[in-house]
Amino acid sequence: MIVREIQARSILSRSKIYDYVVNPYVGCRHGCSYCYARFMKRFTGHREAWGEFVDAKINAADLLRRELTRKQPGRVWVSGVCDAYQPLEKRYRLTRQCLELLFQHGWPVTVQTRSPLVLRDLDLLRAAQDLEVGLSVTTAEDRFRRLFERCAPPIPARLEALAELHAAGVRTFAMIAPLLPGAEGLAEALRGKVDRVLIDRMNYAHANALYRRHQLERELSPGWFEQTARRLSAAFGRQGVECQLVFY
Ligand code: SF4
Secondary structure (H helix, E strand, C coil): CEEEEECCCCCEEECCCCCEEECCEECCCCCCCCCHHHHHHHHHCCCCCCCCEEEEECCHHHHHHHHHHHCCCCCEEECCCCCCCCCCHHHHCHHHHHHHHHHHCCCCEEEEECCHHHHHHHHHHHHCCCEEEEEECCCCCHHHHHHHCCCCCCHHHHHHHHHHHHHCCCEEEEEECCCCCCHHHHHHHCCCCCCEEEECCCCCCCHHHHHHHCCCHHHHCCCHHHHHHHHHHHHHHHHCCEEEECCC
């Protein structure tokens, strides 16, 4: 994998999902096969395959310190087009530095990751004023995770991270996106671990090809996404957990 240290020009960007987004890295080692963030390569000029390069914005905290004093406060998404807790974060701690600044300034934050490395920062997270932490959990069966998210942490580790965050008093959510085969078991697997759930389907152009590659066409039978999402939504409803279907 190619790792570069770069000086970014800005770090607190406007977002369509939340008010702002902070991406401490360009690229993502998790390299999920369905990742929509791979479109980034068009703008950054990387020739390596998605998942095979990561640029660390080593001046992220310096930039954020300045930008926080110049911009109107709003909710910050950490992160949008990379995983802020991908393996390199162990070495660089850029996400941790950014979170420290955001919390010091009292800005609301939504963290979203696939990695239990987020637990390293539990001391910061449990003290934050306005924070929610989401783990993306796409299936309850790790054999399907291995097909689509080969380099991302195993599902059981994500479930344990959610349980630990929730038990520590942090508001948690599960992002079931994209819904993968084996997702049916998630209502039970997430029981008691989350305050809310979001579900999205794999609606990207390459979904058909990906499913064919893994010989999972059966799962793409007409209505599979909708039926599974609605069944999950009803199950979460019975648990009293708010569940939002995105893009249905
Ligand atoms: S963890 Fe997120 S950003 Fe990283 S490759 Fe997977 S989907 Fe893309």
